[in-house]
Amino acid sequence: xxxxxxxxxxxxxxxxxxxxxxxxxxxxxxxxxxxxxxxxxxxxxxxxxxxxxxxxxxxxxxxxxxxxxxxxxxxxxxxxxxxxxxxxxxxxxxxxxxxxxxxxxxxxxxxxxxxxxxxxxxxxxxxxxxxxxxxxxxxxxxxxxxxxxxxxxxxxxxxxxxxxxxxxxxxxxxxxxxxxxxxxxxxxxxxxxxxxxxxxxxxxxxxxxxxxxxxxxxxxxxxxxxxxxxxxxxxxxxxxxxxxxxxxxxxxxxxx
Amino acid sequence: xxxxxxxxxxxxxxxxxxxxxxxxxxxxxxxxxxxxxxxxxxxxxxxxxxxxxxxxxxxxxxxxxxxxxxxxxxxxxxxxxxxxxxxxxxxxxxxxxxxxxxxxxxxxxxxxxxxxxxxxxxxxxxxxxxxxxxxxxxxxxxxxxxxxxxxxxxxxxxxxxxxxxxxxxxxxxxxxxxxxxxxxxxxxxxxxxxxxxxxxxxxxxxxxxxxxxxxxxxxxxxxxxxxxxxxxxxxxxxxxxxxxxxxxxxxxxxxxxxxxxxxxxxxxxxxxxxxxxxxxxxxxxxxxxxxxxxxxxxxxxxxxxxxxxxxxxxxxxxx
Numbered sequence: 044x045x046x047x048x049x050x051x052x053x054x055x056x057x058x059x060x061x062x063x064x065x066x067x068x069x070x071x072x073x074x075x076x077x078x079x080x081x082x083x084x085x086x087x088x089x090x091x092x093x094x095x096x097x098x099x100x101x102x103x104x105x106x107x108x109x110x111x112x113x114x115x116x117x118x119x120x121x122x123x124x125x126x127x128x129x130x131x132x133x134x135x136x137x138x139x140x141x142x143x144x145x146x147x148x149x150x151x152x153x154x155x156x157x158x159x160x161x162x163x164x165x166x167x168x169x170x171x172x173x174x175x176x177x178x179x180x181x182x183x184x185x186x187x188x189x190x191x192x193x194x195x196x197x198x199x200x201x202x203x204x205x206x207x208x209x210x211x212x213x214x215x216x217x218x219x220x221x222x223x224x225x226x227x228x229x230x231x232x233x234x235x236x237x238x239x240x241x242x243x244x245x246x247x248x249x250x251x252x253x254x255x256x257x258x259x260x261x262x263x264x265x266x267x268x269x270x271x272x273x274x275x276x277x278x279x280x281x282x283x284x285x286x287x288x289x290x291x292x293x294x295x296x297x298x299x
Numbered sequence: 300x301x302x303x304x305x306x307x308x309x310x311x312x313x314x315x316x317x318x319x320x321x322x323x324x325x326x327x328x329x330x331x332x333x334x335x336x337x338x339x340x341x342x343x344x345x346x347x348x349x350x351x352x353x354x355x356x357x358x359x360x361x362x363x364x365x366x367x368x369x370x371x372x373x374x375x376x377x378x379x380x381x382x383x384x385x386x387x388x389x390x391x392x393x394x395x396x397x398x399x400x401x402x403x404x405x406x407x408x409x410x411x412x413x414x415x416x417x418x419x420x421x422x423x424x425x426x427x428x429x430x431x432x433x434x435x436x437x438x439x440x441x442x443x444x445x446x447x448x449x450x451x452x453x454x455x456x457x458x459x460x461x462x463x464x465x466x467x468x469x470x471x472x473x474x475x476x477x478x479x480x481x482x483x484x485x486x487x488x489x490x491x492x493x494x495x496x497x498x499x500x501x502x503x504x505x506x507x508x509x510x511x512x513x514x515x516x517x518x519x520x521x522x523x524x525x526x527x528x529x530x531x532x533x534x535x536x537x538x539x540x541x542x543x544x545x546x547x548x549x550x551x552x553x554x555x556x557x558x559x560x561x562x563x564x565x566x567x568x569x570x571x572x573x574x575x576x577x578x579x580x581x582x583x584x585x586x587x588x589x590x591x592x593x594x595x596x597x598x599x600x601x602x603x604x605x606x607x608x609x610x611x612x613x614x615x616x617x618x
Contacts, residue, residue, distance in 0.1 A: 157393070158392075158393070161388065161390060161393065162386045162387070162388065162390035163390050163391070163392055163393065165347070165352055165386065165390065166384070166386055166390035166391075166392075166449075166452075167392075168350075168352060168376075168379070169350050169352070169379055169382055169384045170379070170403070170404045170407070170408075170452075170456075171376045171377070171379045171380040171404075171407075171408060172376075172404075172407050172408075173372075173376060177407075
């Protein structure tokens with residue numbers, strides 16, 4: 044990365060230009076269904092197992108924290124409500140964001156970066172094929188679809204993990220835990236989480252594609268691109284998460 | 300067949316570093332041209348600018364009546380269908396085998412049935428001698444095979460213009476000879492406009508109709524082959540003979556006084572240093588490479604063959 048003050052701005056501009064290009068290319072036919080399915084399979088393949096393995100301890104940590112907090116406050120009957128809320132609203136979008144950026148995005152970036160430095164992308168353009176239409180759009184859509192599904196997976200595994208730790212290990216009452224599920228959480232929480240996952244998937248894939256398509260300087264350049272893509276995606280996802288959460292509280296009336 | 304490429308006042312720089320400035324030349328339709336230049340003079344950049352992968356700072360490139368430096372992206376993709384480009388390492392898609400690689404442009408751009416695609420792909424693979432390697436992945440074959448596969452892929456859409464980025468780099472002399480013959484045969488068969496970017500002097504002496512030389516951030520000379528081979532221009536002479544004496548140094552340029560002295564030595568007939576490294580054949584007349592006997596020669600090649608067998612060539616044979 045160059046250190047000139049305008050370089051950062053230029054990269055930001057190019058990144059947004061790519062995002063706009065993706066949006067503009069989205070409706071163009073023929074839709075690359077084959078590439079989309081391959082990529083969705085690929086992204087799912089690299090993310091499902093780590094996601095499941097991350098969300099179990101994540102759900103457990105939340106259950107432990109909430110279990111002890113509710114006991115201190117004397118509100119054990121709300122432990123189920125609070126842990127569902129925590130998992131659904133924040134934990135699952137965050138875990139999805141980490142995995143989709145760390146596993147999915149880095150894989151997309153490495154793949155495109157390797158193609159870029161082998162001149163495959165140039166060759167494709169010269170053959171009259173737009174790499175954004177052929178490669179980037181299917182990847183963005185695949186990453187979005189997988190992110191939504193992952194978010195569902197994390198929610199289920201997180202809630203199940205929370206139940207297990209709270210009821211089995213902390214000796215909570217199963218009935219109270221389950222009964223309080225819907226006292227605080229509501230359906231819009233789930234929709235918001237899925238919407239977040241959708242946006243995270245898009246951002247992760249666009250940043251990864253941008254970094255991959257602009258990789259230069261041989262194999263080391265690809266390594267650098269992957270590294271930067273993960274870091275940039277993390278930052279963007281956490282900022283986006285904050286903004287979307289803030290908007291959510293303004294828009295959706297809360298229970299209780 | 301074949302399309303003329305007209306380049307005018309082309310300038311390209313990366314940041315403050317000027318790659319070349321004010322390059323003007325015309326690649327005549329259907330002819331073979333070679334662009335020479337020491338390593339690092341922006342030959343590959345020139346080639347990428349021609350296909351619109353890089354935008355020049357100034358100047359125009361006119362192909363089939365359209366200035367590709369000012370085209371919208373969508374139109375640019377249309378114009379690119381005229382091109383076939385052979386990249387340095389073939390630039391094959393690593394995830395596909397050779398057959399799918401070569402079939403790729405057909406599947407993307409045409410609605411031909413699979414049987415028709417198969418016929419075309421096998422025909423092109425036969426042309427470059429790759430029959431039997433259809434199911435190999437690019438990672439499993441040698442550099443020379445990758446290059447030939449890249450060439451086959453560049454040929455499937457019957458391009459009007461074919462650009463070669465260092466077709467001889469990383470190949471042994473025998474394969475270079477075969478590839479040169481293949482280039483000449485192709486030109487006789489499909490009549491497309493060829494541009495070869497290289498620093499192999501042997502190829503440059505035998506293959507093209509026209510030669511250009513890039514040095515010191517500009518186009519030193521562009522013209523018919525014989526004009527450059529006979530040229531008195533020190534840079535051209537040094538490069539085409541692969542000498543150490545002359546304006547080109549190890550690190551791009553030499554100081555003026557040293558160049559002066561070396562040229563004086565040369566003028567007095569003192570040649571020192573190794574006799575031309577890569578493919579240089581020294582002074583004298585180099586016969587033009589002609590299409591293989593089996594190939595039907597179009598009128599243009601018939602004329603060239605007649606000229607080659609004229610008095611000049613016989614004089615060369617006597618030496």
